[in-house]
Amino acid sequence: MSLAPLARIPKAELHLHIEGTLEPELAFELAARNGITLPYADTEELRKAYLFADLQSFLDLYYSLMAVLVTEDDFEALADAYLARAAEQGVRHAEIFFDPQAHAARGVEMGTVVEGLHRALARSEARHGISTKLIMCFLRDRSAESAMETLEAAKPYLDRIVGIGLDSAEVGNPASKFREVYEAAGALGLRKVAHAGEEGDPSYVWEALDILGVERVDHGLRSLEDPELVTRLVRDRIPLTLCPLSNVRLRTIDMLEDHPLVKMMDAGLLCTVNSDDPSYFGGYVGDTFHAVHEALGIDHERVRELARNSFVASFLDGSAEDEALRARYIAEVEAYELDDISG
Numbered sequence: 001m002s003l004a005p006l007a008r009i010p011k012a013e014l015h016l017h018i019e020g021t022l023e024p025e026l027a028f029e030l031a032a033r034n035g036i037t038l039p040y041a042d043t044e045e046l047r048k049a050y051l052f053a054d055l056q057s058f059l060d061l062y063y064s065l066m067a068v069l070v071t072e073d074d075f076e077a078l079a080d081a082y083l084a085r086a087a088e089q090g091v092r093h094a095e096i097f098f099d100p101q102a103h104a105a106r107g108v109e110m111g112t113v114v115e116g117l118h119r120a121l122a123r124s125e126a127r128h129g130i131s132t133k134l135i136m137c138f139l140r141d142r143s144a145e146s147a148m149e150t151l152e153a154a155k156p157y158l159d160r161i162v163g164i165g166l167d168s169a170e171v172g173n174p175a176s177k178f179r180e181v182y183e184a185a186g187a188l189g190l191r192k193v194a195h196a197g198e199e200g201d202p203s204y205v206w207e208a209l210d211i212l213g214v215e216r217v218d219h220g221l222r223s224l225e226d227p228e229l230v231t232r233l234v235r236d237r238i239p240l241t242l243c244p245l246s247n248v249r250l251r252t253i254d255m256l257e258d259h260p261l262v263k264m265m266d267a268g269l270l271c272t273v274n275s276d277d278p279s280y281f282g283g284y285v286g287d288t289f290h291a292v293h294e295a296l297g298i299d300h301e302r303v304r305e306l307a308r309n310s311f312v313a314s315f316l317d318g319s320a321e322d323e324a325l326r327a328r329y330i331a332e333v334e335a336y337e338l339d340d341i342s343g
């Protein structure tokens with residue numbers, strides 16, 4: 001089914017876990033290639049398993065399916081499949097997360113992951129019309145020492161990685177635990193983001209800002225609960241990478257109609273809309289634009305604002321070349337025809 005023009009407005013995707021783009025068909029293909037037997041009869045049965053009941057059943061499936069990702073070729077195929085999908089969804093620039101610790105735990109080394117992903121990313125502009133950057137995430141439910149070892153393992157590949165992030169189970173794993181590794185990454189010239197305020201209260205966002213020094217907050221969904229935090233985020237123009245379909249599927253909010261996106265935009269927050277783990281959460285980023293337009297009654301100017309914000313919030317500011325690319329993308333957003341379409 002082809003996507004409505006509103007959903008295909010040019011945009012950047014800033015909150016996307018590459019492991020969360022694994023579709024059932026590719027999972028079976030890679031499993032066959034690597035001689036792995038999946039505990040599902042076929043893609044249909046696996047697709048049903050994607051309709052998980054809660055966070056834990058999602059995480060169980062998410063980590064168990066990663067077993068099919070073994071070689072550089074597998075990571076290349078995964079990224080290439082995402083980029084092809086993203087192109088259909090109007091994505092012009094993607095800043096892609098990956099979780100090296102989840103792969104190291106299975107004996108897959110940093111170099112295999114980074115080089116495999118990089119192969120697909122390096123030809124993405126030519127093949128898919130999408131510029132890319134790669135962000136390495138630490139699993140916050142692992143130790144600070146493990147994060148530091150991961151940063152060390154990444155040192156030979158820093159020309160391929162723009163920044164670091166922090167993901168996985170938030171509550172009980174505050175940002176302060178990772179102060180040292182963020183300082184070390186900053187000294188290496190890496191950009192900083194972190195998941196915060198998804199399930200955790202606003203104190204998690206404060207810690208990400210004040211202790212880790214993040215430039216962008218992933219989720220920040222609960223920020224409105226703290227007016228002082230809102231003032232800070234607005235004052236410093238700290239972008240939030242919201243993922244509305246993820247929030248519904250993981251039961252952080254009950255229904256999309258309850259999502260605070262509009263209130264957050266009204267409060268002056270620099271909001272972006274993203275897909276998080278699209279193969280698991282029921283839609284890619286263009287689908288997400290369509291869904292919030294329908295459920296929240298977001299008008300065309302707000303759709304354009306979200307698209308513009310995605311480039312403003314991107315890391316396309318590290319060089320004159322990047323700045324020029326960003327200006328070109330924003331011009332595409334401004335020129336995009338929305339008025340005569342029904343959405």
Ligand SMILES: [Zn+2]
Nearest residue numbers: 017167195276
């Ligand atoms: Zn995420």
